[in-house]
Amino acid sequence: MSDAQLARLPPLNTLRCFVLAAEHLSFKIAAETLFVTQAAVSHQIRSLEEHLGVKLFERRNREVRLTPEGHALLPYVKEAFSSLSTGFSRLRADLNPDRLKVSVIPSFASAWLAPRLGSFRQRQPEYRVVLNPTHKVDTFDGETDVALRFGSGRYPGLVSEWLMHDTLMAVCVPDMLPPEGATLDWLRTVDLVEDLDYEPEPWGRWIRQQEHPWEGFNVAMTIEDSRMLIDITLAGGFVGLARKSLVQSHIVSGRLVKVFPFELPMAFSYYLVAPERYLKRPKVAAFRKWLIHEMQTTFLPEMWDFHGT
Structure with a gap:
């Protein structure tokens, strides 16, 4: 016309x-x-x-x-x-009812989600999963079905369902710890690595939260990649300040140890994000149910408080 x-x-x-x-x-x-x-x-x-x-x-x-x-x-x-x-x-309408495309931040994708997607496939073999690791907040232009974001939860025009808190915890390989146990004085003698991906000056805040002066601590490496921080810490020689959600499996396996009991609460949380009508799609509803079950069985109770299943 x-x-x-x-x-x-x-x-x-x-x-x-x-x-x-x-x-x-x-x-x-x-x-x-x-x-x-x-x-x-x-x-x-x-x-x-x-x-x-x-x-x-x-x-x-x-x-x-x-x-x-x-x-x-x-x-x-x-x-x-x-x-x-x-x-x-x-x-x-859902133009691809048999395909589930999940947009997710890369650190959570590699450290937690990807290794568990086989479990989702066993439960829901009718869906082909497409994983899109990205920091970009999705516009849901017809490709992505659901997103997992780590942020404030404010995504205009989208439903944002709170999933889980996170904290920063000091970790290192087991053989770095002194026989008498870790102290803040010992922490001054080792190299520290921190991730600025989501928190400014994380080591400084972690130490000051314990009412301890910041002077004398050596942040020898600063990066902006949570996955790389974990890899550096696993290689030895550094004490890393890592997100609990990403290192918990390494602590369970014994590859890393939690150096101090104190954990620094983060300003951001994990959210499941999608347009409201997408949440009614069977594949998205199945993924949401599986995700919540996996988080409940994987993470410690204080990290999550779901609003229904």
């Missing part, structure tokens, strides 16, 4: 009034259906007649009838509205 043809089309509201009035042969019923006054419907139809240059209804005292021109126009307008409805439905 050309721009000129589009410009000549009558306003959509006039066509809606015409279809309803023609189907019921009643301006009153059309007005009740559209929650407007009968006078408003009459005005819209008169506007349509003027636009087309033909009379569409014969108006009588208590009834209206379609003119031959009205009869001729009605099926085309109904077909146009049907096509619009089909187009809107397809826009809202």
